[in-house]
Every structure is written in C-alpha cells, then in structure tokens.
Amino acid sequence: MSMVVDVGDAWAPPHPFALAGPKDWRPPLSRVVFHETVHYWQYISHAHLIHLVTEDWMRLKHFDATGQSLPPGNLRRGFTQRIEGAGFSTRDLMEAHARFWDLQVLGPPLLIELELDAPNRDVSQILTRAQYEHLKADGKIWHHFDEHGDGVGYSSLSFDLAMRLAAGRYALPYLRLREETNDLIAAALFPLCAHFALHSDSPPDFYLSLLKRLTPQRRSDARTTDRIRMAVAVH
Numbered sequence: 001m002s003m004v005v006d007v008g009d010a011w012a013p014p015h016p017f018a019l020a021g022p023k024d025w026r027p028p029l030s031r032v033v034f035h036e037t038v039h040y041w042q043y044i045s046h047a048h049l050i051h052l053v054t055e056d057w058m059r060l061k062h063f064d065a066t067g068q069s070l071p072p073g074n075l076r077r078g079f080t081q082r083i084e085g086a087g088f089s090t091r092d093l094m095e096a097h098a099r100f101w102d103l104q105v106l107g108p109p110l111l112i113e114l115e116l117d118a119p120n121r122d123v124s125q126i127l128t129r130a131q132y133e134h135l136k137a138d139g140k141i142w143h144h145f146d147e148h149g150d151g152v153g154y155s156s157l158s159f160d161l162a163m164r165l166a167a168g169r170y171a172l173p174y175l176r177l178r179e180e181t182n183d184l185i186a187a188a189l190f191p192l193c194a195h196f197a198l199h200s201d202s203p204p205d206f207y208l209s210l211l212k213r214l215t216p217q218r219r220s221d222a223r224t225t226d227r228i229r230m231a232v233a234v235h
Contacts, residue, residue: 046198054191097194
C-alpha cells in the first residue's frame with residue numbers, strides 16, 4: 001500500500017521531526033503529515049480497513065489485466081455512507097479516531113489554536129478566539145509538561161474542545177459518546193470504542209452497540225467521576 005499526502009502548504013525538505021516532534025517543527029505542516037500518517041497506520045492495523053484496501057486492490061488488478069474498471073465494492077460504497085440513527089460513517093469514525101491521536105501528540109491547546117488560525121476553517125459556532133483567550137486566562141486551558149519538556153497531561157476542557165473542533169461530521173462519533181457520558185469518561189472510552197469498532201464488519205453500528213453497553217451505568221458513575229476529577233485537580 002502506498003500513500004500520497006497533499007499537505008496544502010509550501011514545499012519543505014522532508015524532516016523526521018514532522019513525525020517525531022510535530023508540535024515543535026512547523027506545526028501547521030507537521031500536523032497534516034502526522035494526521036495522514038495515522039491514517040496509514042489505521043489502514044494496515046484495523047481489520048475493516050484492511051479488507052477495504054484488499055477490495056480496492058482487487059479492482060485495481062482487474063483494471064490492470066483487462067482495462068475495465070469495476071464498480072466500487074460493498075466496503076468502498078459503505079465507507080462514506082452515514083448510518084441511519086448514528087449520523088456518521090466509517091470514514092467519520094476513522095477521522096475522529098485519528099483526531100484523538102493528533103491531540104496526544106500536538107496537545108489540545110496547540111491544536112485548538114491551529115484550528116482558530118486556519119483560513120479554511122470556520123469554527124466560530126463552537127469556539128471563537130475571544131472565548132478561547134478568556135478560558136485560557138481563567139486557567140481552564142492548559143497542557144502540563146515535565147522537567148524534560150514532555151507533555152504529561154492536559155485539562156479535560158481543552159481535550160473536549162479540541163475534539164469538538166474536528167471538521168464537520170468527523171466530530172460526531174466522539175460527540176455521541178460525550179452526550180451519553182461526560183468529557184472525562186468520553187476521553188477515556190472513545191479511543192477504545194473506535195479501535196474495536198474499526199475491526200468489525202460495520203464500524204458505526206458496532207460503535208453504537210458498544211455505547212449502549214457502556215453508557216447505562218453513567219448515572220451511577222457520576223459520583224465516581226466527580227471523585228476522579230477531584231483527585232486530578234489535587235494532583
């Protein structure tokens with residue numbers, strides 16, 4: 001499998017920091033390179049996407065042998081089809097899952113600022129620059145670093161906002177879980193739910209079934225969540 005990435009930025013010499021340290025080396029460029037590389041990892045590590053690639057590969061082999069282009073297969077057609085009752089597709093779930101790893105590497109505050117500054121993105125309905133600066137001044141947006149400069153944590157609100165700012169429907173899988181729980185539980189469960197869903201025959205349906213199994217206890221878990229918040233705040 002090969003991949004070509006259009007980063008939408010001026011050409012720059014390839015540099016390993018785009019993957020090893022994207023938050024410190026040309027972040028607007030590196031974030032795109034890192035995000036698309038996560039997609040590459042997804043395609044070679046999740047069963048549903050591996051089958052999708054195999055399906056496309058067989059179409060390509062048929063075209064190479066006969067010169068005839070076969071119609072897209074079932075998995076390719078279903079990849080962008082939004083599931084009724086969910087409002088999102090397998091592609092949306094894959095994008096939201098990649099977004100989660102963007103946050104771990106770049107940190108929510110930097111990603112939020114890049115979104116606010118991006119000329120082709122209008123996120124004002126969710127967050128404006130003035131609102132962001134106000135939250136930051138109040139100490140609600142932060143990213144902790146240890147003595148070596150490595151990120152060791154971030155505020156729950158900054159993670160939640162960064163996930164909500166994902167483009168369009170890409171945020172919907174996370175928001176669905178967020179609405180059923182809260183920002184802290186959603187942050188913990190989302191990557192696991194998305195990971196296992198992308199190994200299934202129908203990732204959106206599997207994802208929703210996981211949510212149904214996990215969220216009935218959300219009311220009884222409210223006090224536990226409050227204790228976790230207090231422990232994190234004290235730490």
